[in-house]
Amino acid sequence: MSASFTLQLLADEPQKLSLPLYVERVSAGFPSPAQDYVESELDLHKYCVRHPAATFFLRASGNSMTSVGMNDGDLLVIDRAVTPEHGDTIVATAGGEFIVRQLQLRPRLALRSLIPPHQAMYIDTDELDIFGVVTHFIHSTRSK
Amino acid sequence: MFALADVNSFYASCEQVFRPDLKGQPVVVASNNDGCVIARNKEAKALGIKMGEPWFKLREKGFTQKVHCFSSNYALYHSMSQRVMSVLEALAPRVEQYSIDEMFLDISGIDNCMSFEDFGRQLRTQVKTYTGLTIGVGAGPTKTLAKSAQWASKEWPQFGGVLALTTGNPIRTNKLLSLQPVEELWGVGRRLSKKLNSMGIVTALDLARTNAAFIRKNFSVVLERTVRELNGESCINLEEAPPTKQQIVVSRSFGSRITDYESMRQAISQYAQRAGEKLRQERQYTRHIGVFIKTSPFMEGEVYYANVASEKLMLPTRDTRDIIAASMKALDHIWIDGHRYAKAGIMLGDFFPTGVAQLNLFSDEQPRENSDALMKIIDNINTTGLGQIWFAGKGVDQAWRMKRDMLSPAFTTRWGDIPLARIR
Numbered sequence: 001m002s003a004s005f006t007l008q009l010l011a012d013e014p015q016k017l018s019l020p021l022y023v024e025r026v027s028a029g030f031p032s033p034a035q036d037y038v039e040s041e042l043d044l045h046k047y048c049v050r051h052p053a054a055t056f057f058l059r060a061s062g063n064s065m066t067s068v069g070m071n072d073g074d075l076l077v078i079d080r081a082v083t084p085e086h087g088d089t090i091v092a093t094a095g096g097e098f099i100v101r102q103l104q105l106r107p108r109l110a111l112r113s114l115i116p117p118h119q120a121m122y123i124d125t126d127e128l129d130i131f132g133v134v135t136h137f138i139h140s141t142r143s144k
Numbered sequence: 145m146f147a148l149a150d151v152n153s154f155y156a157s158c159e160q161v162f163r164p165d166l167k168g169q170p171v172v173v174a175s176n177n178d179g180c181v182i183a184r185n186k187e188a189k190a191l192g193i194k195m196g197e198p199w200f201k202l203r204e205k206g207f208t209q210k211v212h213c214f215s216s217n218y219a220l221y222h223s224m225s226q227r228v229m230s231v232l233e234a235l236a237p238r239v240e241q242y243s244i245d246e247m248f249l250d251i252s253g254i255d256n257c258m259s260f261e262d263f264g265r266q267l268r269t270q271v272k273t274y275t276g277l278t279i280g281v282g283a284g285p286t287k288t289l290a291k292s293a294q295w296a297s298k299e300w301p302q303f304g305g306v307l308a309l310t311t312g313n314p315i316r317t318n319k320l321l322s323l324q325p326v327e328e329l330w331g332v333g334r335r336l337s338k339k340l341n342s343m344g345i346v347t348a349l350d351l352a353r354t355n356a357a358f359i360r361k362n363f364s365v366v367l368e369r370t371v372r373e374l375n376g377e378s379c380i381n382l383e384e385a386p387p388t389k390q391q392i393v394v395s396r397s398f399g400s401r402i403t404d405y406e407s408m409r410q411a412i413s414q415y416a417q418r419a420g421e422k423l424r425q426e427r428q429y430t431r432h433i434g435v436f437i438k439t440s441p442f443m444e445g446e447v448y449y450a451n452v453a454s455e456k457l458m459l460p461t462r463d464t465r466d467i468i469a470a471s472m473k474a475l476d477h478i479w480i481d482g483h484r485y486a487k488a489g490i491m492l493g494d495f496f497p498t499g500v501a502q503l504n505l506f507s508d509e510q511p512r513e514n515s516d517a518l519m520k521i522i523d524n525i526n527t528t529g530l531g532q533i534w535f536a537g538k539g540v541d542q543a544w545r546m547k548r549d550m551l552s553p554a555f556t557t558r559w560g561d562i563p564l565a566r567i568r
Contacts (some may be wrong), residue, residue, distance in 0.1 A: 043182035052233075053227040056556065062567040076565060079276055091565045096165030098565040114567055129164075131276075131565075 048136045054081035056132065058091060060100060066114040071101065074139045078132035089114070089137075093119070093129040100134065145260065145310075145380070147249040147283040149232060149267060151225075152298075152305075154245035154277070155183035157225045159214050161276040162555040162563045170211045174199045177397050177547045178215055215548035221555040229273045235267060240382045248287060250382050260308035268305060283308035287380045288373035289317065291330035292348060296320050311376055321349035321374065322513040331370050336363070348374060388495075389426055394419045395436070395489020399547035401486045406539075408437065409472065413537035415490045416471045420464035422490055423524070424519060429460035432494035433467055435474040440486040453477040460496040463515040464522070466491070468537055 018054040049055045058076040068089060076091065084090050091098050094111070100120070101111035109128065110120040151157065155173040160166050170188035172181045181197045199213060225244045233239045238250035254263045264281035271279045282294025289309050297307040327337035329348050345351050350375035351359075360368040369379045394415040396452055412435060423430055438450035455470040471490055517522050524564045525533045553561035 051274065053230040054314055057559075057562045058565045059448070059562050061564045064567075066567060070567060080276070093164035093167070096167070098164060098194075098563060100565045100567045131164075 005095040015060045017136060029051055045058035047137075049079075050135075054132075055079050058098065060137065063115050065116070067116055067118070068102075068114055069139075070137050071139055074136050074137045076100070077136040077138070078131040079135045082133050082135065084130050084133050089134040091134060093131060098131060103130070145252045145254070145283060145285055146287050146378075147159050147236070147251045147260070147264065147267075147281055148242075148287070148290040148294045148307075149228075149247045149249060149271070149279045149281050150294055151185060151228060151245040151271075152278045152280060153185045154225075155214075155216065155221055156185035156188070157277050158218070158221050159212075159552055160185065161224070163552075166212055170207075170209065171214070172202070172211060173214050173216055174550065175401055176216060178549060179397075182216065213550055215551040216551050217554065219554045219557050220552065223554075224275060224277065228271055228277060228279070231274045232267065232381075233269050235270060236384055248290070248382055251283060253450045260310065262304050264306035265304070266310060278305070280305040281307075283310075284317075285309070285311050285376045286373040286378040287479060288370055289376070292320065292324055292328075292374075295324060295328055317376075318349055321352055322347050325349040329370065331366065336367070339363075388497075389428070390493070390495065392419050392422045392426070392430075392492040393489060394422070395487065396546055397487045398485070399545050401440075402488075403483070405479060405481070408475065408485060408488065409480065409537065410539035411488055412471050412475050412490060413468055413535060413539075415465050415488070416468045417535060417538060419490050419492050420462065420467050420519070421523060423462050423467075426495075428495040430467070430492040430495055430498060431457050431460045432492065433454055433457070433470040433474065434491040434493070435471050435478070435488070436491070437475070437478060437485050437488040439483050443484075449480065449483050451478040454491075456494075460494075461515075463519060464535060465512070465515075466537060472537075486510065537559075539561045 024046045049070055056078045058078055060070055060074045060076055061072055066073045070089075078091055084103050086103065088103045089100065090103045090111075091100055092103075093099075099111075100114060102114060102118075104110040104112050104120065108122060109125060112121075113119045156171040159171055159173065168187065170191055171185045173183040173194060174180065174189045175182045178199055180199060181195060181202065184193050184195070188211060191209075191211065193202065193211070202211065202213070204556050221244060225241075229239065229241055229247060230244075232247055232249060236249040236251060239468060240248040242248050249267075251260065251263060254260060258266075260283045264283060267281055269278055271277060280294055280297045282290050282292065282297050284290040284293050293307045293309045297303045309320065324347060326332055326340050326345055327334055327336070328349055329351070332351075340346075345354060352523070353373060354371060356368050356371045359371050372379050396411075396467065398411065398413070402411065432454060434452055434454035436450065437451035438447060439448055441448045441450075453474040454476045457466065457470060460466065467490075469486070522533055553563075555561055555563055
């Protein structure tokens, strides 16, 4: 066999799953007609988190005039397991802090600001320090 | 075939993952009550900071650069450890968590598709990508040899943190063991190695070549097992499920000395509540509740006092109320006014798995009604992180509470503590 095998993650850790087994009170004589059609409830956590061990939550702070609609105080869902690609919104390390930027791989490696006019920070490959890809961000419409 | 994965300077690295400003800076983590240094990163080691060095001494030393010190943040370390564990579990068929930062893996048969070292490197990259932590991997036909390989992978940087000892290459194994001092072996402590040294057994290889029967006669079966393991005979199996506990101990040193009875009652009451939670997690019932209190043995001009008392219950219990009541009774037996107490603790023992025990015909003691339901509700409230509920005995204003002045945020377990990312 060749030595170029790679092992893939087959399954991430089991997740909590709530199943509505009893949709309504079971009356003695008449079982619920829905009983055979029970499906699992939609789970927002499952929707946002594909790799639980590699997912971290960060809070966005700063300017709210972004072109992607990200606002100050939004919750960022960061997946470290996905490979960053051109155009991804990422969290990178620069100047000793985490910054949210857009990754540009072509024509030249750069971190583009999300705020118009999208200024680019050109860097070398070995300087690039990506914390993770922002796969989702969650904005609360009501202030607490 | 076993592999041992161990996270490099685990506590210090956890602190650094969420603090990009600390990159390349010396970081140390202090023990409970901010006493001594219990973890250092590479940069701190380079400054000559030793394990166990008291923090107050370190603070006064003038270093050329700032040394960042943190109180131990076990909420963070546990969360990161679970993440590492689940990455490894997804890649290896069987994993045993040996300690908070070390995991044994069963990697038998992996060599059918890739070399053990390639596999080790893959574990290393995967853990780094997922969690930001770096692991070292040692592999060997026995747990002891895997641990030795892991030791060597740290000792010599040219291995790149991954080293596998295989039965196909005994020369390499012997070479490594000849370079490893016997006290660095898994399961051989300093005291044992002194005795071994006096018999001319200095390196791991010396021990491997000693007659197993001789070792059993002069030392113990445990050390004999080490000898056999060094020769490639696997004697210690992977323990996936941790063995059931025989005893639960909750004890802490106080942030400041306790001199009054009321504070001590509060402290014992808090430990009793924590012990009760642990007991219910283990699904056990206890019948033996012990309490100990002690003063500091190192204070000059003070009389050292330490004592322990215990209560035996008629009925096994897992109810916090019973545990508190019994521990208060025990405390009354040993409390003496006038001492400055530095540490106290509570021990639960004599466990029954399901609460099945012989009742006494002449006793009118009855199990409490709805006890399980009440305890379940309390535990549920306390584990959601939304609020806390406790028995009033533990008090509200705890002046004696553990000192953790340099605690970092719980980056992964509390909404209010998650790190910030700047939009700019």
